[in-house]
Amino acid sequence: xxxxxxxxxxxxxxxxxxxxxxxxxxxxxxxxxxxxxxxxxxxxxxxxxxxxxxxxxxxxxxxxxxxxxxxxxxxxxxxxxxxxxxxxxxxxxxxxxxxxxxxxxxxxxxxxxxxxxxxxxxxxxx
Amino acid sequence: xxxxxxxxxxxxxxxxxxxxxxxxxxxxxxxxxxxxxxxxxxxxxxxxxxxxxxxxxxxxxxxxxxxxxxxxxxxxxxxxxxxxxxxxxxxxxxxxxxxxxxxxxxxxxxxxxxxxxxxxxxxxxxxxxxxxxxxxxxxxxxxxxxxxxxxxxxxxxxxxxxxxxxxxxxxxxxxxxxxx
Numbered sequence: 374x375x376x377x378x379x380x381x382x383x384x385x386x387x388x389x390x391x392x393x394x395x396x397x398x399x400x401x402x403x404x405x406x407x408x409x410x411x412x413x414x415x416x417x418x419x420x421x422x423x424x425x426x427x428x429x430x431x432x433x434x435x436x437x438x439x440x441x442x443x444x445x446x447x448x449x450x451x452x453x454x455x456x457x458x459x460x461x462x463x464x465x466x467x468x469x470x471x472x473x474x475x476x477x478x479x480x481x482x483x484x485x486x487x488x489x490x491x492x493x494x495x496x497x498x499x
Numbered sequence: 500x501x502x503x504x505x506x507x508x509x510x511x512x513x514x515x516x517x518x519x520x521x522x523x524x525x526x527x528x529x530x531x532x533x534x535x536x537x538x539x540x541x542x543x544x545x546x547x548x549x550x551x552x553x554x555x556x557x558x559x560x561x562x563x564x565x566x567x568x569x570x571x572x573x574x575x576x577x578x579x580x581x582x583x584x585x586x587x588x589x590x591x592x593x594x595x596x597x598x599x600x601x602x603x604x605x606x607x608x609x610x611x612x613x614x615x616x617x618x619x620x621x622x623x624x625x626x627x628x629x630x631x632x633x634x635x636x637x638x639x640x641x642x643x644x645x646x647x648x649x650x651x652x653x654x655x656x657x658x659x660x661x662x663x664x665x666x667x668x669x670x671x672x673x674x675x676x677x678x679x
Contacts (some may be wrong), residue, residue: 376543399547402540402577433547435573436647440639445635464566472646473633 375399375433379408381415383456384425387492393459393484397430400438410442416445421452427485429460439472446478459487530557536585538612540577544591547573559599559673567651568602568671570665574643575606575667582616583608583665601672610664618657618665625649625657 377398381494385389391416401409416422428434446456459481461469469475481487509596532553536542554565572592579590588609595603616624622642628636628645629636649655654670 374526374541374666401543401547401573402580415621433569433573435577436641436643437569437639439642443633443637443640464561464569467566468562468570471638476633485550494658 374403375401377404377408378430379411381385381411384488386423389421389423389492390419391425391488392419393425393427393488394433395427395430399433400431401433401435402437403471404470405435405438405441412441412445413448414454416448419454420452422449422452423491424449424454424456425484425491426456426458427460427484427487428458428462428465431465432462433464434471440483442474443477445453453485455491456492457481457487459484527598530596530598531593533591535589536576537592538580538586538590539589543576543649545572546576550594553596554602557598558596558602560671561601564671568604571648571651571669572604572606574648575604575669576633578621578644578667579606579608579665581612583610583612584619585609585613588612599612599673601638601670603668603670605666605668607660607666608664610660612663616665618659621665621667622657625655 375398377396380397382393382395384393385476394412394415396408397410401458412424433466442456442458449456457479458469460483461480466475466480469480479487479490481490503505532583534546534549550569550572551565554560554568555562560568576590576592584590588611591605591607593605593607595605604628625645628641629649631645644655646670652669652671654668656668658668
């Protein structure tokens with residue numbers, strides 16, 4: 374069975390509450406449904422969910438986990454929130470590109486860049 | 500997308516053995532490895548590690564393609580587990596590599612799964628989904644074979660076998676003009 378750790382950290386993005394969700398390990402058929410529930414709880418618990426998915430520690434993700442990311446994107450957008458991705462490894466970026474997710478969700482090289490992008494967009498809405 | 504495999508449903512038998520016998524006329528004999536796993540995603544992590552080692556060390560493909568083939572094998576076998584073989588049955592995976600030339604993978608199920616699909620049905624499903632705009636694909640499932648496997652292989656074929664199951668065959672050649 375693949376192992377994955379998910380941690381969630383509260384941050385401030387230009388005065389707006391946001392969260393960094395860090396994945397480490399492998400997301401595959403054996404664990405992705407369980408991990409996805411945690412993210413749905415985060416989205417449900419925020420008025421305006423602004424999320425950074427920090428993928429630095431993620432070494433594998435399957436098509437179903439990518440499907441969940443797109444569903445989180447839709448759910449956050451429905452609540453006027455936003456998702457950005459930070460620090461994907463080359464193989465993760467490769468698979469995100471091949472399914473077209475990079476056309477939908479912005480990718481950033483660092484968490485600070487992602488935070489800035491999230492904050493800038495949030496600030497621009499005000 | 501350019502270079503994407505066209506899912507086909509062919510009449511000629513596609514088996515690892517038939518490909519090996521054709522290949523034996525070539526200068527270098529192919530490397531053929533067959534693995535049988537129970538119908539359980541628990542074994543996928545180990546199979547991905549195995550795939551990484553094989554592709555890195557025995558095929559002539561690059562590190563990037565080793566990662567890509569991890570995904571290809573994962574999606575193919577998960578498909579066989581979900582649709583092809585019932586719990587308690589097996590999924591058979593065969594790697595065939597002509598070093599510096601190509602990788603082929605055959606994934607065979609027993610056709611006993613509760614959500615069994617025929618080769619024709621699966622080929623049609625893949626064809627329907629492979630050109631979908633990612634902005635319009637909102638479902639959680641449906642990207643594995645149609646987008647990941649189809650984009651990272653030159654050939655994607657589905658064939659019903661004589662025992663009631665299905666063989667999915669993929670091939671990727673190094674000579675396809677890509678930077679491998």
